[in-house]
Amino acid sequence: MTDIGVIGGAGYVGLVTGVGLAALGHRVIAQDIDQRRLEMLRRGNSAVYEEGLEPILRQLIDRDQISFTDDQIATIRNSEALFIAVGTPSLADGAADLAQVISVAEQLRDEIQQYTVVVVKSTVPVGTIDVVVDVLSQKLRVGEDFDVVSNPEFLREGSGLIDFFAPSRIIVGSTSVRALKVLREIYEPLLNGNVVVDVPWIHSGPEIPYVETDPTSAQLTKYAANAYLATRISFINEIAGISEKVGGNIGDIVYGLGLDPRIGPGYLKPGIGFGGPCLDKDLRALITLAGENSYDPVMFNGVLQRNKLQMREVMNKIVGALGPSLYQRRIALLGLAFKEGTNDVRHSLSIRLYRALRDQGASVVGHDLLAVDEAKELEPELEASTDVGAVLAGAEVVVALNSEQIYADIDWSAVGIGGTADRPPHVIDTRGILDTNALKSNGITFDILGSTG
Numbered sequence: 001m002t003d004i005g006v007i008g009g010a011g012y013v014g015l016v017t018g019v020g021l022a023a024l025g026h027r028v029i030a031q032d033i034d035q036r037r038l039e040m041l042r043r044g045n046s047a048v049y050e051e052g053l054e055p056i057l058r059q060l061i062d063r064d065q066i067s068f069t070d071d072q073i074a075t076i077r078n079s080e081a082l083f084i085a086v087g088t089p090s091l092a093d094g095a096a097d098l099a100q101v102i103s104v105a106e107q108l109r110d111e112i113q114q115y116t117v118v119v120v121k122s123t124v125p126v127g128t129i130d131v132v133v134d135v136l137s138q139k140l141r142v143g144e145d146f147d148v149v150s151n152p153e154f155l156r157e158g159s160g161l162i163d164f165f166a167p168s169r170i171i172v173g174s175t176s177v178r179a180l181k182v183l184r185e186i187y188e189p190l191l192n193g194n195v196v197v198d199v200p201w202i203h204s205g206p207e208i209p210y211v212e213t214d215p216t217s218a219q220l221t222k223y224a225a226n227a228y229l230a231t232r233i234s235f236i237n238e239i240a241g242i243s244e245k246v247g248g249n250i251g252d253i254v255y256g257l258g259l260d261p262r263i264g265p266g267y268l269k270p271g272i273g274f275g276g277p278c279l280d281k282d283l284r285a286l287i288t289l290a291g292e293n294s295y296d297p298v299m300f301n302g303v304l305q306r307n308k309l310q311m312r313e314v315m316n317k318i319v320g321a322l323g324p325s326l327y328q329r330r331i332a333l334l335g336l337a338f339k340e341g342t343n344d345v346r347h348s349l350s351i352r353l354y355r356a357l358r359d360q361g362a363s364v365v366g367h368d369l370l371a372v373d374e375a376k377e378l379e380p381e382l383e384a385s386t387d388v389g390a391v392l393a394g395a396e397v398v399v400a401l402n403s404e405q406i407y408a409d410i411d412w413s414a415v416g417i418g419g420t421a422d423r424p425p426h427v428i429d430t431r432g433i434l435d436t437n438a439l440k441s442n443g444i445t446f447d448i449l450g451s452t453g
């Protein structure tokens with residue numbers, strides 16, 4: 001059992017990390033500056049949505065396995081290992097903003113009193129581990145008072161805990177044998193499938209790959225993973241664009257493509273593009289890192305460029321349906337979070353689309369199962385509801401933006417010909433999720449991104 005502090009412990013990554021490590025039997029202090037999130041967490045409620053999180057969290061709180069605090073000094077002094085999971089947003093030039101990480105490092109420099117392993121979970125560009133070592137070295141001795149380890153996070157929001165307990169891999173980067181040993185001890189229960197509370201998805205398959213490497217490779221592996229996922233999305237969006245021009249059916253193309261074992265089906269659905277808190281930000285940071293090192297990342301610039309154009313594809317379809325003036329036209333957006341299964345609206349392209357439509361005078365209404373409050377917090381004027389029927393009522397255009405199963409199950413008879421609506425809406429399906437037979441049989445016209453009818 002290790003005493004572990006998680007700095008940024010109320011965020012998406014910090015909370016999953018804290019809960020996961022506590023479930024492995026470690027004693028975790030999750031520290032954060034967000035009082036609202038901390039207050040909720042102490043009551044066993046999470047402000048960030050993660051499947052299955054709250055029941056595990058409550059078991060851990062009852063067992064005193066995890067606690068939540070805003071006291072950073074006490075957290076630092078009472079921990080043998082400190083996981084840093086604060087934000088690393090984009091600066092205007094695309095580089096990662098390391099202000100939160102550096103501010104935490106300065107606090108560690110002043111408060112560490114015993115040998116502590118500092119584990120950087122936040123996604124940070126190559127070189128950041130050296131920056132953290134430099135800050136700490138102003139007062140402390142590396143190797144004696146502290147070591148710094150890179151341990152990038154690969155979770156998918158919404159299924160973060162599943163990814164913690166059954167990870168595709170664990171990557172740990174350090175030049176310190178002592179620190180690597182501490183990390184392996186921390187993850188040992190997970191590698192052996194041992195947890196102290198009831199966890200439905202504890203890994204039971206083949207061994208979890210545990211990769212020990214140098215900090216540079218660990219950090220670059222994370223950026224490479226996100227750049228690759230972004231590339232797949234821009235790739236399939238570009239194929240969808242070509243398919244639409246030449247009369248293809250993107251659903252069949254995606255299926256046929258994904259059957260190739262060298263390619264696989266994941267991250268191959270067309271859509272409005274990649275938004276959210278990671279892919280865009282991390283791709284930009286990688287492009288900046290390449291530029292700083294005199295390398296021209298032509299392919300990644302293309303990936304970003306395709307992503308920017310994707311919003312225009314969707315706007316063109318809306319204008320195609322309604323004509324050039326969107327003034328007071330009623331448009332329904334299905335899906336406000338940056339993807340299905342999460343309440344995270346940070347850098348959601350649905351919100352960006354809402355802003356573009358609102359700025360043209362359109363009357364926009366949004367639907368989401370999990371993110372209505374978060375969307376309204378970001379955009380107080382946005383009309384939004386969890387009731388899909390209410391959102392569809394009176395809409396002239398409906399745009400499906402997320403692959404939520406309830407969108408596939410919509411009963412279109414209420415808004416189609418013969419239904420209660422004055423006129424059926426035109427439907428734009430960016431994700432290939434809707435039931436086209438039901439649309440057709442109810443006399444509803446539609447566009448599918450990447451297909452012709």
Ligand SMILES: NC(=O)c1ccc[n+]([C@@H]2O[C@H](COP(=O)([O-])OP(=O)(O)OC[C@H]3O[C@@H](n4cnc5c(N)ncnc54)[C@H](O)[C@@H]3O)[C@@H](O)[C@H]2O)c1
Nearest residue numbers: 008010011012013032033034085086087088122123153157
């Ligand atoms: N969200 C994801 O899906 C995901 C996946 C992998 C990696 N990451 C990376 O993990 C990092 C965190 O992302 P997130 O999505 O969890 O962000 P988040 O905003 O949800 O969490 C960050 C938390 O840090 C807290 N914080 C900020 N400054 C602090 C300080 N000085 N002391 C204590 N707490 C502080 C914030 O209050 C917040 O709760 C980022 O680098 C991100 O790129 C995110």
